[in-house]
Amino acid sequence: MKALIVLEDGTTFWGKSFTGPGEVFGEIVFNTAMTGYQEILTDPSYRGQIVTMTYPLIGNYGINDEDNESLRIQVEAFVVREYQPFYSNWRAKRSLGDWLKSQGVLGIEQVDTRAITRHIRLSGAMKAGISTEDLNPASLLEKVKAAPGLVGRDLVKEVTCKKPYRWVNGEIKEFFPFNPNGGFRVVVIDCGLKFNQLRLMEERGLQLLVVPATTSAEEILSYEPDGVFFSNGPGDPAAVPYVVDTAKKLLGKKPIFGICLGHQMIGQALGASTFKLKFGHRGANQPVKDLATGRIEITSQNHGFCVRQEELPKEVKISHINLNDGTLEGIKHRELPLFSVQYHPENAPGPHDSIYLFDRFMDMIKAFSEGKYQ
Numbered sequence: 001m002k003a004l005i006v007l008e009d010g011t012t013f014w015g016k017s018f019t020g021p022g023e024v025f026g027e028i029v030f031n032t033a034m035t036g037y038q039e040i041l042t043d044p045s046y047r048g049q050i051v052t053m054t055y056p057l058i059g060n061y062g063i064n065d066e067d068n069e070s071l072r073i074q075v076e077a078f079v080v081r082e083y084q085p086f087y088s089n090w091r092a093k094r095s096l097g098d099w100l101k102s103q104g105v106l107g108i109e110q111v112d113t114r115a116i117t118r119h120i121r122l123s124g125a126m127k128a129g130i131s132t133e134d135l136n137p138a139s140l141l142e143k144v145k146a147a148p149g150l151v152g153r154d155l156v157k158e159v160t161c162k163k164p165y166r167w168v169n170g171e172i173k174e175f176f177p178f179n180p181n182g183g184f185r186v187v188v189i190d191c192g193l194k195f196n197q198l199r200l201m202e203e204r205g206l207q208l209l210v211v212p213a214t215t216s217a218e219e220i221l222s223y224e225p226d227g228v229f230f231s232n233g234p235g236d237p238a239a240v241p242y243v244v245d246t247a248k249k250l251l252g253k254k255p256i257f258g259i260c261l262g263h264q265m266i267g268q269a270l271g272a273s274t275f276k277l278k279f280g281h282r283g284a285n286q287p288v289k290d291l292a293t294g295r296i297e298i299t300s301q302n303h304g305f306c307v308r309q310e311e312l313p314k315e316v317k318i319s320h321i322n323l324n325d326g327t328l329e330g331i332k333h334r335e336l337p338l339f340s341v342q343y344h345p346e347n348a349p350g351p352h353d354s355i356y357l358f359d360r361f362m363d364m365i366k367a368f369s370e371g372k373y374q
């Protein structure tokens with residue numbers, strides 16, 4: 001089934017749907033990871049976005065029951081060069097096409113994804129539309145122009161959990177209070193989290209309570225946590241002032257760790273603003289330098305916005321930078337128990353170089369609880 005892709009600037013691409021008919025709109029972005037399409041498709045940070053892969057062959061290892069990063073497919077649509085329905089992997093349970101179809105998500109193949117990527121790199125990420133029903137470029141372009149963009153849009157409200165839950169043995173459990181004799185207690189603010197963040201924290205012995213992004217600082221403190229975690233999430237970080245407000249009220253009160261959108265919330269709480277990158281960082285091989293050790297980490301990333309480093313107060317140290325474009329990748333407060341990173345130490349998919357940050361969070365919680373944090 002023929003499919004038309006139209007970008008906001010009028011550029012058109014043709015492809016073929018491998019999941020049936022449909023028409024969708026979103027911001028079109030590219031990801032350079034060679035594997036990990038299941039984790040990418042279920043990452044809530046992609047809400048509102050059409051994702052295209054630069055790697056040309058997608059689908060060959062199928063879809064399994066273990067690698068979902070949230071409860072559903074989150075992207076608006078998935079665009080690839082060549083889809084392979086004949087999958088082969090010992091964990092695979094179904095094909096990528098059947099899985100997309102079962103959740104009503106469009107998959108498009110036979111597209112010149114290299115040309116799309118080069119175009120976005122030159123012109124920037126922009127709105128786009130895909131249709132198998134309206135194959136008239138002029139009329140689809142009108143609809144693209146009328147569709148909402150990402151800037152100024154709060155998508156966190158759409159992906160955050162509806163009510164607090166506990167994460168136990170790698171599963172979502174109905175809310176129950178922390179065990180006073182159990183491990184350290186962490187309240188996780190769910191802005192659209194990836195499950196691997198919870199898996200890695202649980203592996204370190206933390207008790208986890210996940211709460212909706214709209215939860216107030218007062219309520220969070222009422223659970224008497226030993227630490228607070230701000231997760232990743234979709235959309236424009238400037239459009240979620242309520243989470244920034246919560247972060248402001250928690251600064252210095254509890255050890256805090258933030259990832260991606262969580263980092264952008266903390267950055268704003270500290271007084272800096274955010275801006276949109278030209279085409280963002282999405283992939284599994286972004287080089288990041290830890291300025292304290294000089295060590296380079298190869299990181300997993302997925303973001304289109306960034307904190308303005310020049311607006312951070314002097315009590316905040318820049319801890320990590322991106323070696324491709326020099327943008328801010330991590331901060332650490334000089335006095336308060338607080339650090340955050342723009343990239344994804346939980347990987348999924350991607351290299352494990354940065355997992356040490358979860359140990360650092362654990363160490364910070366322990367030191368703070370013993371009154372020894374400095």
Ligand SMILES: NC(=O)CC[C@H](N)C(=O)O
Pocket residue numbers: 045231232233234235236237259260261262302303304305306
């Ligand atoms: N992965 C994330 O948390 C992304 C944060 C934010 N939505 C951005 O694109 O910059």
